[in-house]
Amino acid sequence: MLALERIHLTYNPGTVREMGLFRDFSLDVPQGQYLSVVGSNGSGKTSMLNLLCGSLMPDAGRVLMAGKDITGQSEHVRARNIGRIHQNPAMGSCAGMSILENLALSGSKQKKMNLLPAVDRKQVARYKEMLAPLGLGLENMLEARAGNLSGGQRQALALIMAAMTPISCLILDEHTAALDPKTADTIMHLTDSLIHEKGITAIMVTHNLRYALDYGNRIVMMHQGQIVLDESDENKQALRLEKVLGLFNEISVECGN
Amino acid sequence: MQILSSFALALPSAVEQGLLYAVMALGVMITYLVLDFPDLTVDGSFPLGAVVSARLILAGTNPLLAMAASALAGALAGLVTGLIHVKLKVRDLFSGIIVMTALYSINLRLAGDSALLSLPRTSITLLRNNPVADILPRGYSTLIIALFAVFAVKVLLDLFFKTRAGFLLRAAGDNPQMVTALARDKGQVKILGLMIANALVALSGGLVAQEQRMFEISMGTGAMVLSLASVILGVNLLGKIEKMSVTLKVIIGAVLYKISVAFAIACGLKPGDLKVVTAALFLLILAAGLFPKGGKKHAGP
Numbered sequence: 430m431l432a433l434e435r436i437h438l439t440y441n442p443g444t445v446r447e448m449g450l451f452r453d454f455s456l457d458v459p460q461g462q463y464l465s466v467v468g469s470n471g472s473g474k475t476s477m478l479n480l481l482c483g484s485l486m487p488d489a490g491r492v493l494m495a496g497k498d499i500t501g502q503s504e505h506v507r508a509r510n511i512g513r514i515h516q517n518p519a520m521g522s523c524a525g526m527s528i529l530e531n532l533a534l535s536g537s538k539q540k541k542m543n544l545l546p547a548v549d550r551k552q553v554a555r556y557k558e559m560l561a562p563l564g565l566g567l568e569n570m571l572e573a574r575a576g577n578l579s580g581g582q583r584q585a586l587a588l589i590m591a592a593m594t595p596i597s598c599l600i601l602d603e604h605t606a607a608l609d610p611k612t613a614d615t616i617m618h619l620t621d622s623l624i625h626e627k628g629i630t631a632i633m634v635t636h637n638l639r640y641a642l643d644y645g646n647r648i649v650m651m652h653q654g655q656i657v658l659d660e661s662d663e664n665k666q667a668l669r670l671e672k673v674l675g676l677f678n679e680i681s682v683e684c685g686n
Numbered sequence: 687m688q689i690l691s692s693f694a695l696a697l698p699s700a701v702e703q704g705l706l707y708a709v710m711a712l713g714v715m716i717t718y719l720v721l722d723f724p725d726l727t728v729d730g731s732f733p734l735g736a737v738v739s740a741r742l743i744l745a746g747t748n749p750l751l752a753m754a755a756s757a758l759a760g761a762l763a764g765l766v767t768g769l770i771h772v773k774l775k776v777r778d779l780f781s782g783i784i785v786m787t788a789l790y791s792i793n794l795r796l797a798g799d800s801a802l803l804s805l806p807r808t809s810i811t812l813l814r815n816n817p818v819a820d821i822l823p824r825g826y827s828t829l830i831i832a833l834f835a836v837f838a839v840k841v842l843l844d845l846f847f848k849t850r851a852g853f854l855l856r857a858a859g860d861n862p863q864m865v866t867a868l869a870r871d872k873g874q875v876k877i878l879g880l881m882i883a884n885a886l887v888a889l890s891g892g893l894v895a896q897e898q899r900m901f902e903i904s905m906g907t908g909a910m911v912l913s914l915a916s917v918i919l920g921v922n923l924l925g926k927i928e929k930m931s932v933t934l935k936v937i938i939g940a941v942l943y944k945i946s947v948a949f950a951i952a953c954g955l956k957p958g959d960l961k962v963v964t965a966a967l968f969l970l971i972l973a974a975g976l977f978p979k980g981g982k983k984h985a986g987p
Contacts, residue, residue: 506869508866513867520861520863524861525856535867535868537868538869540850541850542850543851544849544851547849547853548848591867
């Protein structure tokens with residue numbers, strides 16, 4: 430579904446801060462796969478997501494979606510098919526707009542930018558149905574400004590908004606890292622059910638090895654722009670936390686973390 | 687006592703002026719509060735609107751058509767600023783300065799290479815010598831028409847902010863990443879905002895030209911700061927009143943600003959001193975931290 434093909438990427442080329450990150454990096458994520466990506470800081474996880482979403486352009490190589498070359502496509506065009514959830518819950522909605530207005534905003538994603546009323550009151554019942562299963566009480570506070578919500582509430586809203594219109598891929602960029610453990614569990618549970626319910630291809634970058642093992646059907650560990658572990662399905666299920674942690678510590682020591 | 691009596695004399699005209707300038711403040715509200723874009727085009731698009739209206743009125747055009755032409759010219763100016771910023775990736779402040787500078791020459795050309803255009807007393811404008819102004823009570827017709835014009839703009843703007851396009855504009859100022867996530871080009875939304883804002887600014891210029899029956903090449907100097915001062919005054923002074931829309935706060939801010947100017951003149955200041963007063967007031971508000979940084983807090987009405 431999403432693929433990086435023979436990617437080369439160097440930061441600050443020609444300066445003293447030059448840093449080659451990817452050399453001939455390839456990754457193929459088939460349709461319907463739920464991939465967890467782990468790795469130390471600076472291993473290239475977020476750069477990889479940025480390449481897929483189009484907020485970063487490779488020096489060489491191709492980015493593919495459903496077999497089509499999208500390397501030159503801008504970020505907002507790719508966003509028609511790709512939803513992205515950021516580490517900072519504030520990135521996924523508009524602080525100054527109410528929950529209702531935010532939902533209406535993302536509901537209009539594939540529609541024309543015109544002078545029709547943005548909020549359709551007939552949709553309110555549908556919005557409440559979408560929010561009620563979260564168990565966060567959002568359905569009873571549609572008029573509240575998104576900026577007044579807690580981090581967990583806001584991240585849940587971001588997830589609902591991203592998956593409201595049909596998308597084929599969901600990119601999760603350490604999306605539980607800013608939340609307390611209990612809220613993080615709730616958000617992970619919600620993420621998992623959304624992905625399965627809608628049959629979305631998902632790529633999740635996380636620092637939580639437990640989540641990486643518990644969720645998804647493939648795990649990849651990255652180190653200095655390379656894949657050092659790649660297991661799917663039964664092989665992934667057979668992986669033990671201790672083994673992954675051991676490998677992670679090994680590479681972390683190597684790069685001085 | 688003399689100060690008070692001359693202030694009382696100047697008050698009605700100050701309110702009228704405030705209402706006409708409020709349309710410009712509403713435009714600046716869009717760029718600065720909603721889009722978080724410091725748009726200096728304003729100093730050029732305000733006199734642009736004025737010269738377009740003045741020329742058309744002199745040629746005997748219907749004043750309403752002249753207003754529409756002013757707004758259109760302003761929208762074009764906003765479009766150019768937007769294209770320079772978005773397509774050529776020039777910084778926001780510089781994009782506005784470039785267009786503002788170019789507009790000085792363009793306005794001069796439009797005025798027929800003259801720094802001053804006067805309309806005769808008999809000319810038909812939106813505020814005088816027309817059937818509506820004739821049936822309104824004498825002495826109050828300008829005030830009533832100005833009130834009507836400003837509130838028409840306010841209501842239309844409030845409605846616009848509830849449309850899909852209006853939502854995108856609010857989102858662009860609130861969280862630009864959201865616009866990208868909604869599969870829209872952030873640049874296009876910014877350009878749209880700049881066009882609407884400068885259309886309002888030029889509309890205000892047209893209204894002022896029709897009211898004062900003149901265009902003067904330097905009438906736009908300090909327009910941006912004057913509008914920002916109005917926006918700040920309104921939003922800060924009336925910030926606590928949650929039920930009041932931001933657009934109404936901005937209108938009241940513009941009127942209050944003009945009233946304070948009238949008071950300063952009544953106290954003996956010369957009109958030429960006013961820019962330094964505006965600058966000092968503006969600095970005071972910024973230095974005191976009364977103004978929210980960026981447009982986050984007040985995105986949309």
